[in-house]
Structure formats: structure tokens, C-alpha cells
Amino acid sequence: MLGRDSVTGLACLALSLGMLVLTRGLPESAMVPVGPAFYPRIVLVLMAGLSLLLVALDWRTGRAGRPAGAKAAAAPNYRLVVVTFTAFIVYVVLLPLLGFRIATFLFVGGLQALLEPPRSARRWALVLVIAIVTTLVTYLAFEQYLSVLLPRGRWTEF
Amino acid sequence: MEVSYEHLFASILAILHLKYLVPLLLGTVAGVIGGALPGITITMTIIMVLPFTFGLDPLQGLAAMTGVYVGGSAGGSITASLIGIPGTPSAIATTFDGFPMTRNGEPGRAIWVGVWAAFLGGLLGGVFLIAATGPLASVALEFGPWEYFSLFVFALSMVAGLVGTSITKGLLSGAIGLVITVIGSDPIMGVPRFTLGTDFLRGGFPFLPVLIGIFAFAQLMSDIEKMRRDGSSESTGPMPKLWVSQPKVLWEILSRPFLLIWSTFIGILIGVLPAIGGSAANVMAYDQAKKFSRRPEKFGTGIPEGIIASESSNNANVAGSLVTIMAFGIPGDAVTAVMLGAMTIHGIQPGPLFISQHPTIAYGIYAAYLVALPLMVLVIAAGARAWLRVIMVPKSILIPIVLVLCVIGAYALNNIMDDVYVLLIFGLVGYALVKLGVPLAPLILGLILGDQIELNMIRAIATDPSPWLFLTRPISGGLLLASVLSMVLAFWQHHRAKARGATAEEEDVDF
Numbered sequence: 075m076l077g078r079d080s081v082t083g084l085a086c087l088a089l090s091l092g093m094l095v096l097t098r099g100l101p102e103s104a105m106v107p108v109g110p111a112f113y114p115r116i117v118l119v120l121m122a123g124l125s126l127l128l129v130a131l132d133w134r135t136g137r138a139g140r141p142a143g144a145k146a147a148a149a150p151n152y153r154l155v156v157v158t159f160t161a162f163i164v165y166v167v168l169l170p171l172l173g174f175r176i177a178t179f180l181f182v183g184g185l186q187a188l189l190e191p192p193r194s195a196r197r198w199a200l201v202l203v204i205a206i207v208t209t210l211v212t213y214l215a216f217e218q219y220l221s222v223l224l225p226r227g228r229w230t231e232f
Numbered sequence: 233m234e235v236s237y238e239h240l241f242a243s244i245l246a247i248l249h250l251k252y253l254v255p256l257l258l259g260t261v262a263g264v265i266g267g268a269l270p271g272i273t274i275t276m277t278i279i280m281v282l283p284f285t286f287g288l289d290p291l292q293g294l295a296a297m298t299g300v301y302v303g304g305s306a307g308g309s310i311t312a313s314l315i316g317i318p319g320t321p322s323a324i325a326t327t328f329d330g331f332p333m334t335r336n337g338e339p340g341r342a343i344w345v346g347v348w349a350a351f352l353g354g355l356l357g358g359v360f361l362i363a364a365t366g367p368l369a370s371v372a373l374e375f376g377p378w379e380y381f382s383l384f385v386f387a388l389s390m391v392a393g394l395v396g397t398s399i400t401k402g403l404l405s406g407a408i409g410l411v412i413t414v415i416g417s418d419p420i421m422g423v424p425r426f427t428l429g430t431d432f433l434r435g436g437f438p439f440l441p442v443l444i445g446i447f448a449f450a451q452l453m454s455d456i457e458k459m460r461r462d463g464s465s466e467s468t469g470p471m472p473k474l475w476v477s478q479p480k481v482l483w484e485i486l487s488r489p490f491l492l493i494w495s496t497f498i499g500i501l502i503g504v505l506p507a508i509g510g511s512a513a514n515v516m517a518y519d520q521a522k523k524f525s526r527r528p529e530k531f532g533t534g535i536p537e538g539i540i541a542s543e544s545s546n547n548a549n550v551a552g553s554l555v556t557i558m559a560f561g562i563p564g565d566a567v568t569a570v571m572l573g574a575m576t577i578h579g580i581q582p583g584p585l586f587i588s589q590h591p592t593i594a595y596g597i598y599a600a601y602l603v604a605l606p607l608m609v610l611v612i613a614a615g616a617r618a619w620l621r622v623i624m625v626p627k628s629i630l631i632p633i634v635l636v637l638c639v640i641g642a643y644a645l646n647n648i649m650d651d652v653y654v655l656l657i658f659g660l661v662g663y664a665l666v667k668l669g670v671p672l673a674p675l676i677l678g679l680i681l682g683d684q685i686e687l688n689m690i691r692a693i694a695t696d697p698s699p700w701l702f703l704t705r706p707i708s709g710g711l712l713l714a715s716v717l718s719m720v721l722a723f724w725q726h727h728r729a730k731a732r733g734a735t736a737e738e739e740d741v742d743f
Contacts, residue, residue: 079401082668086404093411096426103421106694110418110425113686117414121407128400150457158456159660162635166656169639170649182632189459190628208633212640220287222644 077136083128090122154189161185173227179209235362239591243599252295255288256600259296260607261615263303265622268311268319272630274304275566276451279444280634282570283641290578291593295600297571302354302604303611304567305547309346310616313539314339322546325518329531329538336534340476345536346543347612348478349485349492353544354605356496357503357551362598365587368559372584377691378702382711384681384688387562389715390505392674392722399722405670409678410685412437419687432650437658440573441642441651442679445658447566448638450666452631459627474616484536485544491521491537492544499545503552503564517545547605554601557582558594562681569676577645 076084093114100111165181172180183205192198216222226232246252259281266277278300285293308323313330326346333342375383388410392402415426416436427433485492495517502513521541522531531538553564561583563569575582580590587594642655665672692701703709 078668079398082401082404082670086408090411093426100425101421101423106420106690107697108690108693110421110423113689114411114414114425117407117410117682121404121411124400124404124407128398128404131400151459152457154456154459155453155663158453158631159663162659163656165635166639166649166652169652178636182636185632185635186628189456189631190626204629204633208636212636216283216640216644220284220644222283222286222640223647224640225643225649 077132079132080129080136083125083132087122087125087129090118090125094118094122157188158185161188169225171227171229173230173232174224175209175213175232176227176230177225178212179205182208235366236591236595239595240362240598243592243595244602247295247596247599247603252292252596252600253603255285255292255296256299256604257607257611259299260303260604260611261299262296263300263305264307264310264608264611264615266300267304267307267323269622269625269630270311270315270317270319272634273320273447273451273566274301274308274322275447275570276634277304278567278570279448279641280637282440282444282574283637283644285574286577286644290575290580291596291600293574293578294571294593294597297567297574298597298600299604299607301550301567301571302547302601303608305354305550306347306350306543306608306612308546309350309539309543310343310612313342313346322514322549323542325514325542326539328518328542329534329536330542332532332534333536333539334534338476338534340474341481341536342534342539343474343612343616344476344478344481345484345539347609348482349495349540349543350547351605351609352485352492353496353499354547354550354608355602356493356544357500357548358598358602358605360500360548361551361555361601365555365558365594368555369584369587372560375584375707376705377688377695378705378708379711381685381688381692382702382708382715383560384562384685386711386715386718388674388677388681388685390718391677397726398669399719399726401670402674402722405665405672406674406678408665408670409675409680410682412442412675412679413682413686419683420690432653437654438645438651439679440570440577440645441654442658443566443569443573443676444638444641445655446662446665446672446676448634448662449659450662450672452634453663454666455627456631485540488537488540491524491540494524495521495541495545496548499548500552500555502545503549503554504556505552505564513549514542514546517541551601554597558586558597559584561586561684563677566673566676569680572680 097111097115097118100114101109103109161181161184165177168177168180171177183201186201186204192201213224217224247256262277262281263274266272266280267274278297281296281300285296288296304320305322308319309326309330311317311319312323312326313334316327316331316334318324318327330342330346333339333345372383388406389403392399392406413436415433417424417434424434498517498520499513502516518531518538518541521537522528525531525537527535549565550567553568556562556564557568557572561572561581563572572582580586580593638655639652642651643649645651662672665675693699701708703712
């Protein structure tokens, strides 16, 4: 099985090679001795070289036998990471559709409930209050005081 | 460039005006709370404060950020001493003796030795900041494009070599940062590069949304991973008693002048070196204090020396980082990287000409830094118990609020959703890189310096096409040689650590 460093190295190698191919379409410069492709090629070759080195080092370590890492105290809670990323992506998608106020209220309330599910009416009330206060305070502070025009909803006009 | 003390005093008086004092005070309070919150670094706090500064005038915004920086550096010691969890990576070494001191029944002493050491270390660092920035900027004024190119390469090589446990990954991280900067129009002809025909990528990736995305998600998702499976919050103990005799605590520090000065020196030095940051400074200062001590065996049992070394070095580190950004335009750590972004939004380019072109802002930053130190002491004195209650806010409440502020920070830059999409993309990238064990500091520095490296390289070649000039011009050649030496040193240290059987540590997401 591929080691973590090999995955990193191969991903970066693929990216750098793909971008190197794209530099072929860039024009030469009439003003300076080097064109717009000159510097990108240097950094992409550097990245490709380092990626290969990382893969080679990982392969060598793998052959020598990977040292057993220190055991973590608890397994990472990836379920909550996926939940948070999903909630954030939904928030970003809904922001221009529902507008800042509605989307932010739903996001702050929803993510709180997902991260720590409320088990009592009091806790639900707290979740709602925090969602309302966060939305109102950020909206008023940025729109009224700091002159930032926050997104309006295409669907809601709000 | 001589220091104008008249200008400095005038700036201090100006900062004491409510217009600047209020943002500075609010920034300091935010810094103390953010610094004290375990899992919320100073970088995260400054990212949260950033959108509030867009509508302010440049000095008001920078004063708020300076307050966060100074307050955060000291705030981290509160949780480090009271619950044994460093509020920020720059307070890691404070836990070594601060927490044992609390367990020995002296929580007030643990906190206040830390606060006063931070104050005194910060003050000494401030003297260096004011005295050294001008002369260093004068040196940088002599630089041509060859020297700038080599300086930036040196900064990058240093960070890649010194951060993290794998030099190859550090360098690769720096290269990823450089590659991100080549996306978008080229700096000479404006030819679109790697834009895949979309307008979205034509202007390249804006720096601040990338920075916020990478740091915020890397940090927050790492915290979320550690949350309990049932979603419940950590329980907290009763409020400790924090009263202590202040003169006695101050004497504890002042009676150890060598320790204070040496730790401050280490803090400044690490701060001046690009992007290494307070997390390295406090551990290094603690290690030095232990080596020089007549009672090294007592370290770790709750003695004041350990707290003094850690706290004085991490606040002096703030001053060192400010020197580097103001004299060379290179951020000393992630916090100054955000400050650099904020300055460019206001049309200010930090660098050698910064002090001469924007003296009011430069002296304003000096003044804000000096005023923030006593403010930090007052803020902690006035509200230590109140801040402790805020610190105990569950992560499930804090994280959604922080994410909303990140979105506003990215959106408010240009009032467009594209910057929020960039935030999301680099949030995913940042978390993936953390999981792959790639250090983030070199990437950020590559991202900051990439455009400047390309611009100076092309300027140099356009002036004289001979590439040998990079090596034969004394300063440029010296800097390139220093880059090679720093890499050799990093390889040697890495090899030595391996030979000693050192175990790999988790990457820290803060600089």
C-alpha cells in the first residue's frame, strides 16, 4: 500500500506535470528576455523534483520498514469533520440564494445542533438564541457600522 | 534611518486618543480571549478580527491587530497555567512549569509571573523594534532586484528547513505556495496563465481568502476531530483563586535579569527570522533557561524560571516579527502575514520604504505596540475571571461563529462570492495538507513571496541578462550562500535528531 508521503508526492507530481504541459501554450515576451512561462517552469520543475524525492524517500522508508507511530489517545472523529465541511459547503451555496441573514441563521443553528445535539428544551433555546444573536450582531456591525454590503438572497430578496 | 523620538511620543499621544485607543483595547481583549482559548490560535483570532478592520482607517485597523497580537501572546499563558493546555502554540513551554505551579496551589502566581514576564519581554522587544527597524530598512534600501530575489529565496529556504520534521515536505510545501502564485495573469505582460479559460482564475488567488481558508480549516477541523463522539463538551473545574502580591511577583522576575534578557533575545531573534514564530521561540527559550540554570532538575516542577523564559520570549517574538515585516516586507509569522494582507488592502506596501513613505503608520505601530503592553496587563487584571468564563464556551458554539467570521472576512475584501469560494477550496486544501503531514508555514511564505520573487527575478534579468550577477553581487551571493547553509544546517539537525531516535511530532498548524 502507498504511504502517506507517496500519496502527497504523486499528487504534487501529477499537478506539476499537468501544469508544465499547460506552459507550452504561453507566448514569448518581446519586452524582456524571459517570457511568462519562464518562472512558472522553474517552480513547477522544482515541485516535480521535490515530489519525486518525497516518493523515493517514502519508498526507501517503506522497504526498511515503517517505524510504528505513537498511538493516538483517541481515534479522530472524522464523522464530525465531514459533517462540518458539508454544512459549510451548503452554507456557501445557500448564501447568495437565501441571503446572509437567513443562511447564517440556519448555518449557525444547524452546525451547533450537529456538533453537539441538544438534549433539552433549554439547550435548544440556547442554540436558537446564539444563531439569532450571531446573525444580528454580524449583520448590524458589518452593514450598519463597517459599510460592508453582505450578500442578498436571489430567491428571497432579503 | 534615525529614530525620531519626537515623532514616537507624538504617536503615543495620538494612540491614546479614543479613536485609536478603542480599537487597540478591543483588539487586546479579543487577543487575550482568543489567545487563552485552547485550539484558537492568535492567527485565528486575528483572522476573526480582520473583517472588522476593513471599514476603519489603516492605523485604527493595525492598532486593533497589534492589540490582538500582544494580548494573544500573553493570553495563551492563562489556560497554559490554569488547565495545562496551551491557549496558543506560543504558550506550550508555559505549561511545563505554569501548570505544576497551579497544582502546587499557586494559580495566581503562575498567571502573574507569566503576565509580567510577557510585559517585560515585550517592552525590551519594543526597544529593539524601534531601534532596529530603521537601520535594517536602510540596509534594505541598498538592495537591487538581485538582492531582493536572494533575500526571499533565503527566507523560504530557512522556513522550509526549520519547520516540521521532513525537510523535503517543508520544501515541497514552499514550492506549492510558489505554484499557487503563478496562477493568474503574469506580472509583466498580463498574459493569463493556468486560468483554464475562466474569469474566476484570471486575477489569481487572492492572498487573504487563501490564508484564511488554509489556517482556519486546518485549525478548526483538527479541533473538531478531537471532539467527543457523543458531541458533549469538556467539563471544567471550579474557578481558581487568582489573587497574588504583584510587587513580589515582579521581583521574582527582575531578580533574574540574565534569564529575562536572554529569553527576550531568543524571542526577538526567532521573531526576526521569517515565519518561524512564537511556537519555536518559547520552547527554545525554555530549553536555554534549563541549560543555564543552577537547578535544572527543578524545571517542570512549578518554578518561575520556566514561565519567565517562555512568556518573555514569546512576547519579544512579536516585536521581532514586526521588525521583519516593517523593514523587509517579509512576515515574521502568520499573524504578520495577515497584517501584511490588511496593509495592502489599504494601499500600503510594507518594505524598506515603509517608514519613510508612511511615517505616521510606522510610528503608529510602534506606539500601538508600546501602549498594548500595559493594556494587556490591565485587561488581564480587570477581567481574568470573566475571560475564564468566556474560555469555557463549548467548541460547538464557537466553531460556527468563527466560520461565519471567516466567510465575512473573505467576502468583505471585494464584496464578491468568488473570494468565499476560494476560502472553501483552500479550506479543503489546508485540511488535506495537515492530514498528509505537510507543514503550512512554508506554503504561506511561498504564497506571500511568490509574486515578489518572480517580479524581482524578471527585473534583474531585464536589467542585465547575466544570471551570474545573482552570485557575484556580494549581498545577493551572500544571501544565496546563507540559503544553502541553512539547508545544510537543517539536514544536519534532521540527521542528528534521527540518530538520537527522536520521534516525529504532530505538525502544528500555527507558524
